[in-house]
Amino acid sequence: xxxxxxxxxxxxxxxxxxxxxxxxxxxxxxxxxxxxxxxxxxxxxxxxxxxxxxxxxxxxxxxxxxxxxxxxxxxxxxxxxxxxxxxxxxxxxxxxxxxxxxxxxxxxxxxxxxxxxxxxxxxxxxxxxxxxxxxxxxxxxxxxxxxxxxxxxxxxxxxxxxxxxxxxxxxxxxxxxxxxxxxxxxxxxxxxxxxxxxxxxxxxxxxxxxxxxxxxxxxxxxxxxxxxxxxxxxxxxxxxxxxxxxxxxxxxxxxxxxxxxxxxxxxxxxxxxxxxxxxxxxxxxxxxxxxxxxxxxxxxxxxxxxxxxxxxxxxxxxxxxxxxxxxxxxxxxxxxxxxxxxxxxxxxxxxxxxxxxxxxxxxxxxxxxxxxxxxxxxxxxxxxxxxxxxxxxxxxxxxxxxxxxxxxxxxxxxxxxxxxxxxxxxxxxxxxxxxxxxxxxxxxxxxxxxxxxxxxxxxxxxxxxxxxxxxxxxxxxxxxxxxxxxxxxxxxxxxxxxxxxxxxxxxxxxxxxxxxxxxxxxxxxxxxxxxxxxxxxxxxxxxxxxxxxxxxxxxxxxxxxxxxxxxxxxxxxxxxxxxxxxxxxxxxxxxxxxxxxxxxxxxxxxxxxxxxxxxxxxxxxxxxxxxxxxxxxxxxxxxxxxxxxxxxxxxxxxxx
RNA sequence: GCCCCCGUAGCUCAGUUGGAUAGAGCAAUGCUUUCCUAAAGCAUAGGUCGCAGGUUCGAACCCUGCCGGGGGUACCA
Numbered sequence: 156x157x158x159x160x161x162x163x164x165x166x167x168x169x170x171x172x173x174x175x176x177x178x179x180x181x182x183x184x185x186x187x188x189x190x191x192x193x194x195x196x197x198x199x200x201x202x203x204x205x206x207x208x209x210x211x212x213x214x215x216x217x218x219x220x221x222x223x224x225x226x227x228x229x230x231x232x233x234x235x236x237x238x239x240x241x242x243x244x245x246x247x248x249x250x251x252x253x254x255x256x257x258x259x260x261x262x263x264x265x266x267x268x269x270x271x272x273x274x275x276x277x278x279x280x281x282x283x284x285x286x287x288x289x290x291x292x293x294x295x296x297x298x299x300x301x302x303x304x305x306x307x308x309x310x311x312x313x314x315x316x317x318x319x320x321x322x323x324x325x326x327x328x329x330x331x332x333x334x335x336x337x338x339x340x341x342x343x344x345x346x347x348x349x350x351x352x353x354x355x356x357x358x359x360x361x362x363x364x365x366x367x368x369x370x371x372x373x374x375x376x377x378x379x380x381x382x383x384x385x386x387x388x389x390x391x392x393x394x395x396x397x398x399x400x401x402x403x404x405x406x407x408x409x410x411x412x413x414x415x416x417x418x419x420x421x422x423x424x425x426x427x428x429x430x431x432x433x434x435x436x437x438x439x440x441x442x443x444x445x446x447x448x449x450x451x452x453x454x455x456x457x458x459x460x461x462x463x464x465x466x467x468x469x470x471x472x473x474x475x476x477x478x479x480x481x482x483x484x485x486x487x488x489x490x491x492x493x494x495x496x497x498x499x500x501x502x503x504x505x506x507x508x509x510x511x512x513x514x515x516x517x518x519x520x521x522x523x524x525x526x527x528x529x530x531x532x533x534x535x536x537x538x539x540x541x542x543x544x545x546x547x548x549x550x551x552x553x554x555x556x557x558x559x560x561x562x563x564x565x566x567x568x569x570x571x572x573x574x575x576x577x578x579x580x581x582x583x584x585x586x587x588x589x590x591x592x593x594x595x596x597x598x599x600x601x602x603x604x605x606x607x608x609x610x611x612x613x614x615x616x617x618x619x620x621x622x623x624x625x626x627x628x629x630x631x632x633x634x635x636x637x638x639x640x641x642x643x644x645x646x647x648x649x650x651x652x653x654x655x656x657x658x659x660x661x662x663x664x665x666x667x668x669x670x671x672x673x674x675x676x677x678x679x680x681x682x683x684x685x686x687x688x689x690x691x692x693x694x695x696x697x698x699x700x701x702x703x704x705x706x707x708x709x710x711x712x713x714x715x716x717x718x719x720x721x722x723x724x725x726x727x728x729x730x731x732x733x734x735x736x737x738x739x740x741x742x743x744x745x746x747x748x749x750x751x752x753x754x755x756x757x758x759x760x761x762x763x764x765x766x767x768x769x770x771x772x773x774x775x776x777x778x779x780x781x782x783x784x785x786x787x788x789x790x791x792x793x794x795x796x797x798x799x800x801x802x803x804x805x806x807x808x809x810x811x
Numbered sequence: 812g813c814c815c816c817c818g819u820a821g822c823u824c825a826g827u828u829g830g831a832u833a834g835a836g837c838a839a840u841g842c843u844u845u846c847c848u849a850a851a852g853c854a855u856a857g858g859u860c861g862c863a864g865g866u867u868c869g870a871a872c873c874c875u876g877c878c879g880g881g882g883g884u885a886c887c888a
Binding site for chain 2: 182183185186188189192196198201202204205212235236237238239279281318321322490513514515516518525526527528529531532533534536538539540542565566567568569570572592594595601628629631632635636637638641654665666667669670671672673675677678681683684685686688689691692693695696697699700701702703704741744745747749750753756757760763764766767768769772773774775789810811
């Protein structure tokens with residue numbers, strides 16, 4: 156049961172007396188920010204009174220409180236301050252409600268009454284390139300949203316819109332034709348393909364950089380000249396000029412460091428005899444690789460054959476990572492899948508008068524937006540906007556989608572703005588489109604997270620390191636136990652994996668997804684604080700109680716014994732348990748898993764307080780009924796933690 | 812140039828869309844283990860919510876301007 160909904164249902168008809176649209180203010184009924192104001196509070200009296208002539212907010216609050224009948228499950232309402240209505244649940248009612256949860260597999264979360272077909276588009280790596288840390292957020296946030304929506308009863312399709320038709324295949328094909336190591340390919344085709352990709356990429360970069368260096372040097376010289384003149388003529392009181400000066404200096408600095416790193420890379424490659432000879436042999440490598448891509452797209456038999464051969468291998472490689480992360484998709488329809496539909500999309504847009512030629516490209520100019528969506532380039536090739544449009548058409552017409560979530564980097568927000576506007580004009584007006592955007596993972600220097608040498612961090616090595624670090628911590632803690640270590644090697648490994656992977660996922664999910672966050676191993680796996688470990692530990696402690704007390708959880712649930720909440724810490728814990736449903740609904744609406752991490756952290760906190768409360772001993776409770784009641788509370792806590800974490804894709808362990 | 816996002820405690824971050832005395836976690840200081848896992852609990856200290864105006868009963872949140880940081884800016888995805 157959702158207590159918040161139950162309260163809102165009672166208030167809404169009463170509010171109709173003062174407003175035409177009660178639903179617009181009903182959300183001002185929410186959980187109290189401070190327990191001393193009760194369990195829930197209603198704040199709508201103030202804004203309602205403001206709209207009515209000569210009505211004092213406090214008087215209105217009193218009138219509302221008199222009119223609404225909650226006597227069956229709440230204490231008499233209290234009006235406080237300028238017109239807050241404070242609500243406290245009746246003790247016996249809360250006890251009964253909590254009692255009901257014991258036998259409820261869904262932990263009080265009802266299945267939605269208005270199920271939607273929701274497509275969650277997430278992860279979407281470019282295959283044939285190794286997955287890196289940049290793929291983490293989309294995968295983890297997408298997966299959590301997927302699981303929550305599904306649990307709430309929506310028909311959810313997880314779709315991995317992989318990049319399987321891009322320029323990287325041209326590179327691989329070129330590499331395969333010129334640099335293949337047969338023996339290595341026999342042993343592990345994926346590894347060899349990845350090597351070929353890196354090699355061709357490196358060689359292309361080399362020539363690109365070599366060409367850029369003189370231009371860059373030139374640019375720096377020009378900027379320095381400009382700086383010189385500006386410094387000579389500058390008016391110290393002119394703020395704008397000062398700002399310009401500062402900008403100029405930072406521009407020069409940026410370019411200089413860019414130049415240095417470029418030059419270092421050039422030297423590095425030239426010193427490698429093998430690479431250097433390859434670079435000399437193929438000065439036009441970038442163009443040649445592009446040509447291979449173009450041939451593939453044009454339907455060249457040989458390249459298409461190679462692509463068909465390589466793709467499954469690449470998919471296997473990324474599947475390994477998904478298996479480790481315990482992330483699964485219902486569909487993996489990549490860009491290539493939509494290729495045959497693109498021409499029709501453009502034709503249809505033209506026919507409906509939405510697309511028009513501009514500067515040689517076919518564009519859709521959406522109302523109110525300056526930049527166009529380019530659906531066909533000058534050279535006739537289609538763009539990702541075209542693919543996205545085809546994908547939406549497919550999802551609506553073939554999958555009957557009501558709502559699509561795009562779990563994609565916030566840097567693409569403009570693209571989605573254009574895309575969504577175009578889609579509306581195209582006629583898909585009932586479709587709910589949402590860009591579930593997220594920020595960047597930063598290093599301690601506040602720049603995007605990189606290795607010490609400046610390369611992107613591979614996703615697999617990240618997972619390895621996390622598990623390794625977790626293992627060290629698990630071992631250390633186990634050995635420090637008062638009665639000596641109690642875990643064997645296998646258990647330690649398993650726990651390290653749950654803690655290590657859970658730590659990475661939790662750290663990612665707990666932040667407001669819109670903001671960037673700083674990646675920090677020590678905070679992520681810390682034995683203290685708002686981490687997955689903290690909740691896993693709370694769970695393990697409950698399991699410890701059942702183990703020590705030799706209690707069969709299943710049997711306990713069927714006993715039908717009475718649940719009572721006498722101590723304050725018991726009541727607070729029970730109330731939090733009952734709020735699981737409210738939490739999940741807010742996650743689903745805004746696609747924000749951090750509401751759930753917040754909730755779980757508070758739950759684990761309240762449990763720890765209860766656990767350490769001298770008056771709340773469980774196994775040693777003097778009274779048998781009290782003991783059983785507390786055991787039920789423990790059981791519920793463990794169930795909610797375990798379930799909540801599972802919705803985040805995080806596992807629990809019975810011992811830690 | 813234009814557009815978007817951000818600025819909250821020493822550090823890392825919440826703050827459910829305008830509500831009551833702005834919250835956590837680290838780090839700091841103090842206490843708690845004959846007692847169900849101390850990977851814990853309790854307590855203390857720490858703030859001009861970037862700055863200045865405005866809107867109103869009420870602003871970290873809305874509006875305007877400024878300062879500082881990041882990102883994006885028609886043919887890469």
